Amino acid sequence: MPKHPAEPFRIKMVEPIRLTSSEERKQAMIHAGYNLFSVPAKDVYIDLLTDSGTGAMSQAQWASIMVGDESYAGARSFYRLKEVIQDIFGFEFFVPTHQGRAAENILSALMVNKDSYIPSNMHFDTTDANLRARGGRPVNLVNDQAFNISAIVPFKGNMDVDKLRKWILETGPEKIPFGCITITNNAGGGQPVSLENIKAVAAIYHQYNIPFFIDACRYAENCYFIKLREPGYAEKTTKEIAREIFSLADGAWMSSKKDAIVNIGGFLAMRDEGLYQKVCNELILREGFPTYGGLAGRDLEALATGLYEGLNEDYLDYRLKQTAYFADKIREIGIPIIEPAGGHAIYLDAGTLLPQIPQKEFPGQALTAAIYLEGGIRGVEIGSVMFAHKDPETGEIIYPKLELVRLALPRRVYTQSHLDYVADILQEIWEKRASFHGYCITYAPELLRHFTARFEPL
Numbered sequence: 001m002p003k004h005p006a007e008p009f010r011i012k013m014v015e016p017i018r019l020t021s022s023e024e025r026k027q028a029m030i031h032a033g034y035n036l037f038s039v040p041a042k043d044v045y046i047d048l049l050t051d052s053g054t055g056a057m058s059q060a061q062w063a064s065i066m067v068g069d070e071s072y073a074g075a076r077s078f079y080r081l082k083e084v085i086q087d088i089f090g091f092e093f094f095v096p097t098h099q100g101r102a103a104e105n106i107l108s109a110l111m112v113n114k115d116s117y118i119p120s121n122m123h124f125d126t127t128d129a130n131l132r133a134r135g136g137r138p139v140n141l142v143n144d145q146a147f148n149i150s151a152i153v154p155f156k157g158n159m160d161v162d163k164l165r166k167w168i169l170e171t172g173p174e175k176i177p178f179g180c181i182t183i184t185n186n187a188g189g190g191q192p193v194s195l196e197n198i199k200a201v202a203a204i205y206h207q208y209n210i211p212f213f214i215d216a217c218r219y220a221e222n223c224y225f226i227k228l229r230e231p232g233y234a235e236k237t238t239k240e241i242a243r244e245i246f247s248l249a250d251g252a253w254m255s256s257k258k259d260a261i262v263n264i265g266g267f268l269a270m271r272d273e274g275l276y277q278k279v280c281n282e283l284i285l286r287e288g289f290p291t292y293g294g295l296a297g298r299d300l301e302a303l304a305t306g307l308y309e310g311l312n313e314d315y316l317d318y319r320l321k322q323t324a325y326f327a328d329k330i331r332e333i334g335i336p337i338i339e340p341a342g343g344h345a346i347y348l349d350a351g352t353l354l355p356q357i358p359q360k361e362f363p364g365q366a367l368t369a370a371i372y373l374e375g376g377i378r379g380v381e382i383g384s385v386m387f388a389h390k391d392p393e394t395g396e397i398i399y400p401k402l403e404l405v406r407l408a409l410p411r412r413v414y415t416q417s418h419l420d421y422v423a424d425i426l427q428e429i430w431e432k433r434a435s436f437h438g439y440c441i442t443y444a445p446e447l448l449r450h451f452t453a454r455f456e457p458l
């Protein structure tokens, strides 16, 4: 049993949290239509909904906030961020965006139309929705092992390069405006991608003149996994690994709310100056002038500082060990999880844990609700609520392969005793697992329905 790592920081500001009563939680769920996104955060005790924007900023980041330059055009903070992005990622051009999906929107607006197909290992929900919103077809070509929950594979986020090559030839390279890879693979369990795989994917895309973009939300965790697991990288720094990864790509976008440990922010970076000019025009229409892109100058400063902190190896070592500790506690209970533990979250296999609930009755939703009602803990369903969709040609409902509940770990926020409390609640869930029922949807919008859908217990 691995020990919880000692934190490479100490706490000098606290935020009170409170465990509500079981009756209060029942009422909160009725009000929320059983959707945890609609439960007020004050009614949540341990919030593992997401690791996005929920990290604790450091004293250096808060100090950066105070020196933000709020000039509309050409702020000092923009130039500092530009230097940092060039230093880590090596891209000549970039624009700040208010978060990851804004970058996805801009890229999709410029490059995707109704004849487009866009491959990746797995697209995350916002990427998938932004591509579909422009009429495009996102295509997931992750290796088959990714769907084998218990397989212990070092780089389970890898793309299947044979599938990719075949698929490009079948689809026609002219219908593929760009190709992606997501590091780490959030939708597939926060699993890393190897440098060897990124190299192979880049070579295939480039062979067919398809620009290669990386969804870089958790690139730093991915770099540290490469350092730990890929032969030849143990002696390299995470920054050197990052430089090597991004040297293979034509562009990247990042929700900096992840590995840059900021509460808001993102960027879209690229090498092609012509594309950059179009991106600037689209950015001005939707986000803001290209030197602030929907962020305040202070946000750009916190982001510049946070990008380096997110790559710090003492921090990453603690980060991945905390996730591994949490995984171990849950595995010990007997609850199946995606193996091995990924970087930022543990994914409970709700489909296997609750075999009495069919996919159309949302086992992931049922488990998410049960965990909240039992212990005031908020996770997120990553299954049929999030990903089931109608095939545009046949009208048939296509269900995802896995029904998961993600418990994401905010960065530098919760301690070992918080995680032990979550494990105690999961133990109770495990004991009562046969008693849980499914849900039906009473309201859902067409895209990204998991954020606002309402449910009723069956």
Ligand SMILES: *Cc1c(COP(=O)(O)O)cnc(C)c1O
Residues within 6 Å of the ligand: 052, 099, 100, 101, 102, 124, 126, 127, 182, 186, 187, 215, 217, 255, 256, 257, 258, 266
């Ligand atoms: C969070 C995330 C996004 C979207 O970023 P937002 O900042 O939430 O808009 C895109 N891709 C991946 C892999 C993510 O984890």
